[in-house]
Amino acid sequence: MDLAIETTDLIKRYGSIVAVNHLNLKVESNTIHGFLGPNGAGKTTTIKILVGLLKPDGGRVTVLGEEVQGDNPDVRLKIGYMPELPRFPKHLKGYELLDIYGKMYGISTQERKIRIQRVLEIVGLKGRERDFIGEYSKGMQQRLGIAQALLSEPELIILDEPSLGLDPAGMVEVRGVIKEIAKEGVTVFLSSHLLYEVEQVCSHVSIIHRGACLASGRLEEIIAKISGPVMLEVELAEESEDVFEVLKNLPFISKIQRENKTLIIKLETTDDVRPQISQAITKAGGIIVYMNMKRRGLEEAFMRLIMKS
Amino acid sequence: MVYTSRISEKVSKKPKFSDRFLAVVKYELLWNIRKKKFLGVLIAAFAFSTLSLLLPVILSHAFGAPFEANPNFVIGRGGISSGFTLFLFALVSVMNSISGEFESGTIIPLVTKPVSRSIIFFGKVFASLLTISAAYSLLYAYMAIGGTVIYGPQNNLHLMPLCILGDLLSTFVWVSIVLALGSLSKNTILTAISAIIVFLAISISAPIVSVFSEGAWILNYVPGNGASGYVKGANQGMLPGTSVTTGTDSITSNLVRYILSPSEKVTYFKVEVGAGIKELYSEPLSTVLSRSMLVALAYITISTFTAWYAFKNAQVLE
């Protein structure tokens, strides 16, 4: 397993506040990895350590195979980073900024021209690049933030709350952009306090709360893990004692509630066992007219996970 | 939508040092020339130069005195001439170069680019050197042309580049001090206020210390105008010679004086109430000049190092 980011027992304090508390984080290469947690969880602090803006008080950090220590411009060569609510010099024009940043990456003049047009198109800033950044709205600065993170075609893109400050249409657009770039073999690490955002774009997720990692892994696994027991609602053509007896004996069913022709089945597994259940009912002579699987709301499960810790 | 041109070499080459450095210089230059305060000071300096060009003409008209050609008008003045102007140029050029980036948050995207903080720092310093050099060159050119038009052909105009270098050396004492303050405080207002206080405190106390005490030598080791003395020559006011100052702000005028008459001596004096002027001691102008240049270099080195060190190790909490 190739890791793009790894932190081991990472600690960061601001005076007496412990912002990052023994954080262990593993981000696999070529994934879209969500860094999910409520406001104040320590996401931005962690990201700032990854890109060298802050120094850790303890623990180790490795980015793209290199240990992050002090000022290391060569690691940053392979990273595109969009800060949380990024701000750029007001007195520069969008194009000037991208051109200067591009030069810092050693991109040739010719290549810069092409790439700047491309990233401007991707983030929807085309036509505004000759305006001073001071005249940009916050949403436009956010888009410029994404553009400058993509400019160098990095191996790893770190986005700190990419949809913060965008209108709903902008958010959808940005999510599209993220999915698109990840198809091209880039690792994307994005922080968010919005569960549904992570759900929509990420393949993997790490949940952080009070500076520590609560859960980490593939998105579906984590969702299954945190979302708790699953309910299955089954309506039969007619009431049947046989069906009830058969179902009661299935190992992954913990409880059945009967309401006339409707059965509310509580499952012990988070796997999808609808085929097995349907088969068992049919064997027992029952006829299914309706079946619906219900998970506990993810948002609710997420809140419970955070409350529990 | 195509994000990458992956056919192009995936292995990113290391950018050249010159690319990184020049990118920072361009970043900073574009900022400097668009700073309103800088433009304001430049315009004020032009207005001031215009005034000093025209004032003798106006006065001679007003008093009906004959107006004389003066071949030493431009170079005889000895540089930009006012320590205050040098200080102002330094202040408006760099007071927010570092602190402003922290305050606006623009430091975050900047220092996360593949450019070391040292390159960013020295790129910024170099850009301010270019900006101030350009401003001074314009001012000198303006004075040379205006002076020639009004006062006739000028002597020693070939010393102008040297004057600009001297003024830059003097200015960079202040530039480096302001940079250090900005880098340590990360606060532009605090930087500006403390720099102004330092400048005023030195400027106000220097003449007093210099004229009324025997401890004037100490002024040779602080930035600014330094101690007051005179070189023997035509009486000027109550002094038995031409008054000179010896500090880091006086490098250009002493440089010109030294080149034109290398063997001059500077005499220090003290004013005693009732007894008039008491001579303290003299030293060669060459000593005064080389000391002020060394002191300037020492301040520049120490302050620049401090600013660089603070910037290099700063965490970005903003």
Ligand SMILES: Nc1ncnc2c1ncn2[C@@H]1O[C@H](COP(=O)(O)OP(=O)(O)O)[C@@H](O)[C@H]1O
């Ligand atoms: N510059 C700072 N000074 C003091 N405390 C800070 C600073 N930045 C963040 N914190 C604190 O550290 C904790 C984590 O903040 P942050 O990393 O910004 O969280 P997130 O990005 O997940 O919202 C919070 O309690 C926050 O108040």
Ligand SMILES: [Mg+2]
């Ligand atoms: Mg944050």
